[in-house]
Amino acid sequence: MDKTVKEYKISAIKEGTVIDHITPESTFKVIEILDLDKNKEIISVANNLQSSKLGKKGIVKIGSKFLGEEAVNKIAIIAPNATLNIIRDYKVVQKLKLKIPGRIEGTLKCFNPNCITNLEKVDTKFKVTSSNPLKLLCNYCERIMKREDIVLL
Amino acid sequence: MGISFKGRDLISIKDLTKEELLYILNSTSKIKGNNLLKGKILASLFFEPSTRTKLSFESAMSKLGGSVIGFGNPQITSISKGESLYDTMKMVESYSDVIVMRHPVDGSVRYAAESVEVPVINAGDGVNQHPTQTLVDLYTIKKSIGKLENLSIGFLGDMKYGRTVHSLAYALSNFNAKMFFVSSEELKMPEQYLEELQERKVKVVEIEELSKVSSQLDILYVTRIQKERFPDPVEYERFKGIYRIDKNAIKNCKQGMKIMHPLPRVDEIDIDIDSSKNAIYFDQARNGIIVRQALLASILGAFK
Numbered sequence: 001m002d003k004t005v006k007e008y009k010i011s012a013i014k015e016g017t018v019i020d021h022i023t024p025e026s027t028f029k030v031i032e033i034l035d036l037d038k039n040k041e042i043i044s045v046a047n048n049l050q051s052s053k054l055g056k057k058g059i060v061k062i063g064s065k066f067l068g069e070e071a072v073n074k075i076a077i078i079a080p081n082a083t084l085n086i087i088r089d090y091k092v093v094q095k096l097k098l099k100i101p102g103r104i105e106g107t108l109k110c111f112n113p114n115c116i117t118n119l120e121k122v123d124t125k126f127k128v129t130s131s132n133p134l135k136l137l138c139n140y141c142e143r144i145m146k147r148e149d150i151v152l153l
Numbered sequence: 154m155g156i157s158f159k160g161r162d163l164i165s166i167k168d169l170t171k172e173e174l175l176y177i178l179n180s181t182s183k184i185k186g187n188n189l190l191k192g193k194i195l196a197s198l199f200f201e202p203s204t205r206t207k208l209s210f211e212s213a214m215s216k217l218g219g220s221v222i223g224f225g226n227p228q229i230t231s232i233s234k235g236e237s238l239y240d241t242m243k244m245v246e247s248y249s250d251v252i253v254m255r256h257p258v259d260g261s262v263r264y265a266a267e268s269v270e271v272p273v274i275n276a277g278d279g280v281n282q283h284p285t286q287t288l289v290d291l292y293t294i295k296k297s298i299g300k301l302e303n304l305s306i307g308f309l310g311d312m313k314y315g316r317t318v319h320s321l322a323y324a325l326s327n328f329n330a331k332m333f334f335v336s337s338e339e340l341k342m343p344e345q346y347l348e349e350l351q352e353r354k355v356k357v358v359e360i361e362e363l364s365k366v367s368s369q370l371d372i373l374y375v376t377r378i379q380k381e382r383f384p385d386p387v388e389y390e391r392f393k394g395i396y397r398i399d400k401n402a403i404k405n406c407k408q409g410m411k412i413m414h415p416l417p418r419v420d421e422i423d424i425d426i427d428s429s430k431n432a433i434y435f436d437q438a439r440n441g442i443i444v445r446q447a448l449l450a451s452i453l454g455a456f457k
Contacts, residue, residue: 114279116260120238140260142165142281144345 010044016063018085018092019075024048026079027058032152033074033107034067041065054081073101077108077134078150100131108136111149115141124153159454162266164275166284166320171327178292180447180456188218189455196249197223198241199276200256205416206276206285209441210253210449217446217455222248242268251452272452280316280382286415287320289444290374293437297411298371301325305369307333310376310396310421312342317415318376319346326353333358333366337395340378363398367406373398375414375421375434399423403431413437 022030027047036043042063051057066086067075075082076098086094104126110117117124117140125139136145156176163169169177195214199207203225211221238261245252246269254262259279266273277283295301306325308318312334322332323346332355334342341359350357360366367373375398383389397420403410414422414434426432450456 112259114257114259116238116258116264119258120261120264122264138260140263141279142167142260144348 010046010059010061011042012090013042013044013061013063013087014090016041016061016065016087017067018087019060019062019079020057020083020085021051021054022058022060022079022082023054024056024058026082027060029078029152030058030060030075030082033078034062034071036060036062039065067096072096072098074104074107076100077104078147078152080132080134100128100134102128104128104136107153108145109151109153110138110141110143111145111151112138112141112143115143117141157454158448158451160272161452162273162275163284163448163452164263164266164273164278165282166287166324169284169324174288174291174324174327177288177444177447177451178295180451181292181443183456184217184443184446184450186216189450190214190217190219190453193219193250193453194248195219195221195223195449196245196252197221197225198245198252198254198256199223199225200227200254200261201277203255203276205438205441206255206283209438210274210276210285210445213442213445213449216442217450219250219449223253238265239268245269246271251449274448274452277316280314282320283316284320285441285445285448286317287324288448289437289441290317290321290413290415291324292444293413293433293440294372294411296440297433297436298409301328303329304371305331305333306372306374307335307363307366307370308374308376309335309363309398311340311378311382311392312336312376313340314379314382315376318342318374321374322346322350322355323353326350326355331356331358331369333360333370335360335363335366335396337361337392340392363396363402364405367403367410370406370410373403373406373410373412375412375418377414377417377419377421380419393419397421397423398426400425400429406431 024047044061047058048056084096085092106123110124116122126136129135129137134147156173197211214221242265251272253274253276255276256278259281262275262278275282275284312318378392380389410431411433412431416438
C-alpha cells in the first residue's frame with residue numbers, strides 16, 4: 001500500500017498517478033500546467049503537509065490518468081523535487097524520475113513584457129541552458145528567465 | 154569545412170561562431186567596386202528611426218549594383234492601420250531577395266525571419282541585438298589595431314541598455330579579451346550578460362571610474378546614455394553628463410589607445426578629441442558600408 005495514504009489520510013486511488021514532494025508554492029501550478037481543472041476523474045489535492053525531505057510539501061492524486069513523458073517534464077520545470085508514482089490496483093507499479101527537458105515550447109510565458117511573444121500571436125520557445133539553477137533562454141528576446149520568473153501561459 | 158552564408162538569416166551575434174565572424178570580416182577584401190548584386194532587391198524595413206544603419210545598408214546595396222525598396226517611417230504604411238508583423242513580412246517577402254529590419258520589440262526580427270523564406274538581417278530589435286553593428290566594430294578594431302586577439306577593452310557609460318555593448322562583449326569573448334565595464338551602479342551590465350561572459354571564461358572588471366583603468370586599455374568604447382530608455386527625464390539628466398570624456402580624461406591612456414563610439418553621440422565625447430589619433434569613431438561609421446556589403450554579398454551567395 002502507498003504509505004502516504006495511511007499517513008495523511010488522503011483517499012487512495014485505485015488507478016492513476018500520484019505526484020508527491022511538490023514544493024507547496026508549486027502545488028496549484030502543477031494542477032494548472034496539467035489542465036486538471038478540466039479532468040473529469042477524481043482528483044485529490046493536499047498542500048502544506050509535513051515532509052521530512054522538504055519541511056512542507058504538496059501532493060496531487062489523479063484517478064485513472066497516466067501521465068506521459070511530456071507532461072512529466074513540464075512538472076519538472078516548476079517542481080523539480082517532485083516524484084511521480086503510477087498506481088495500478090492501489091499499488092505503485094512505476095516510479096518516474098522527473099527530468100527537465102532541453103526545450104520548452106508553448107507552456108510558459110516570457111517574463112519580458114517587450115518580447116514579441118507577449119505582443120503578437122507567437123508561441124513561446126525556451127532553451128534550458130541550465131537545470132540547476134534553472135535558466136531558460138527565450139528564443140526570441142534572448143532574455144534568461146529563472147525559476148522565480150516563471151509564469152504559465 | 155567551407156563556410157557559406159547563402160540564404161542565412163543574421164539575427165543575433167550569438168548565432169555566429171568565431172570562424173563565421175572572421176569569414177564575414179575577411180570577405181570585405183573581395184568587395185571591389187563591382188556589380189555583385191545586380192538585379193537583387195533589398196527590402197529595408199525600419200519600424201524605428203535610424204540614420205547610419207539604414208543609410209549604410211542602402212548605400213552598401215546600391216554600391217553592389219542592387220536596388221532598395223522599403224520605409225523608414227511605419228506611419229505611412231499599412232502597419233499604422235493595424236497590420237500584423239506577420240502579414241507585413243509575407244507581403245514584403247514576395248517583393249525582395251533579402252530583408253533588413255529594425256523594430257522596437259525584442260525578438261521581433263527572429264519572429265519575422267521565421268515567418269518568411271527570404272533571408273532576414275537584424276538591424277536592431279528593441280534592447281536585444283544589433284549584430285551588424287558588432288561586425289562593424291570588430292572590423293574597425295581589426296583594421297586599426299591589426300588584431301582581435303588578447304585586447305583590453307573598456308566600455309564606458311550605459312552598460313544596462315546599450316545593446317551594442319552586450320553584443321560586442323559577447324563577440325570579443327571569442328578572442329580572449331579582457332573587459333572593463335565602467336559605469337555607475339544604476340547603469341551596470343545586467344547580470345545575465347555578466348554570467349554569460351563568465352561562462353565563456355572572460356576576465357571582467359566592473360568599476361565606476363575610468364581613471365583607475367584607463368592606462369591598461371587598448372580600446373575605449375564609449376556609449377550614449379540613451380534618453381529613450383529612461384521613463385523619467387530627471388534621471389536621464391542626472392546620468393547624461395557623468396560619463397563624458399575630454400582630452401583631460403584620456404591623458405593617462407596608452408598612447409595608441411583607440412576610442413570608439415557606435416554613434417550618434419550627444420555629448421559623451423568632446424569634439425576636441427575628434428582630431429586626435431585616438432579617435433576612430435568616424436572610421437567606424439565609414440566601415441559600416443564595406444562590412445554590410447560583405448554581409449549582403451555573402452547572404453545572397455554572390456561570392457564564388
